[in-house]
Amino acid sequence: AQSVTQPDIHITVSEGASLELRCNYSYGATPYLFWYVQSPGQGLQLLLKYFSGDTLVQGIKGFEAEFKRSQSSFNLRKPSVHWSDAAEYFCAVDAGGYQKVTFGTGTKLQVIP
């Protein structure tokens, strides 16, 4: 069965600093990979997704993620964090049918001035 691990429950960064959120997945083949952001009381918004091809994926709001097969990772990065990026971030995988998406436990990002 597929699984997703986000090892960091909470991360605090200064505004303007770079950000990397970790995500590791467990699945026999290459799954579809997603990063979502959830603001308080809101639904989830898709930041980016990886299905195949270029392993560096660009998303919205200046985010990017890199798929590394050898490490079973799909880490999310942003070069310069803005205060509005404070939210909860979820990594998710789909084993290949877009019917059973498994979410990680989330990483809460706090941005300090």
Add this chain to the structure above:
Amino acid sequence: GAVVSQHPSWVICKSGTSVKIECRSLDFQATTMFWYRQFPKQSLMLMATSNEGSKATYEQGVEKDKFLINHASLTLSTLTVTSAHPEDSSFYICSATSTGLWDEQFFGPGTRLTVL
């Protein structure tokens, strides 16, 4: 485009009553809708998948008689929590996808249910 709404955004009910939550795709036809439950500080757990006109498929451990799902049209799915109890209090989120938008689920803003 691809907007999903939920109603109500929050609801408080007494123990033993039933609560209905609506999920609507506003600008596309949702062939498949998903219902998730999110506990505080936890991830989303898929409860069930519903296809328009068909019975919902429930995940293991989810009581189908407790969480009634109806996907009667291509733009509306409902989740009814029957005989709600305090342990049913949670954040319920729906998402929708379409055969024309197969690679993305669009999420509603969620419904906060509190059972007293």
